[in-house]
Amino acid sequence: MKKINFKSKFEKFNDHWSPKLIAEMNDYQFKLAKIKHDFIWHEHKDTDEVFIVISGVIWIEFKDETIQINAGEMIVVPKGTKHRPYAIEEAQIMLIEPKGVINTGDIESDLTAPNDQWI
């Protein structure tokens, strides 16, 4: 039985927009990512997606509004909702979503990251 320390895990990587897998619960995955600057517009057709901000500040742009999410806050992006995350300064986030979800959703991009990068 092993606990997971977010700070220790974040020390293991420095690349942006490339989620690292830290835990699985049933068929769901917990991933940490460092993000900075702009991501692309995309959606996940089959699943909701949770963003939890561990440190820093992120924004998620939706069709009609942009939400600022600070450390100690979370948001559920409903399935099929086009969204574009970004951060001005580097931020540390945790993503929770089912196994197999691609970070760029329905879009193939230079930002598309491989899945199941355990750290």
Place this chain on the structure above:
Amino acid sequence: MKKINFKSKFEKFNDHWSPKLIAEMNDYQFKLAKIKHDFIWHEHKDTDEVFIVISGVIWIEFKDETIQINAGEMIVVPKGTKHRPYAIEEAQIMLIEPKGVINTGDIESDLTAPNDQWI
């Protein structure tokens, strides 16, 4: 689209061992709880369960070991694993598990809390 602030949500209740629902993602729920002193031994036969410590320190006793989990740490308790959470001082935690999971698992107890207490 609404973000959720953990600190604001924790200000809305004071009872111990009574998880409050703050978000749903697909058929999973995110619950906040304040915990202090001893919980009971129990297991969840059909699902893993995630504990994330938001503030304070908790311990989870398993058959062969006890794990201390601090703020900024998480643990996945595998399904069918007997466990007993406790905290010496009040701690604030987030639980992630499928809809319908009972806090005391297979045991009916004074500590069994109602589900779906949205805050």
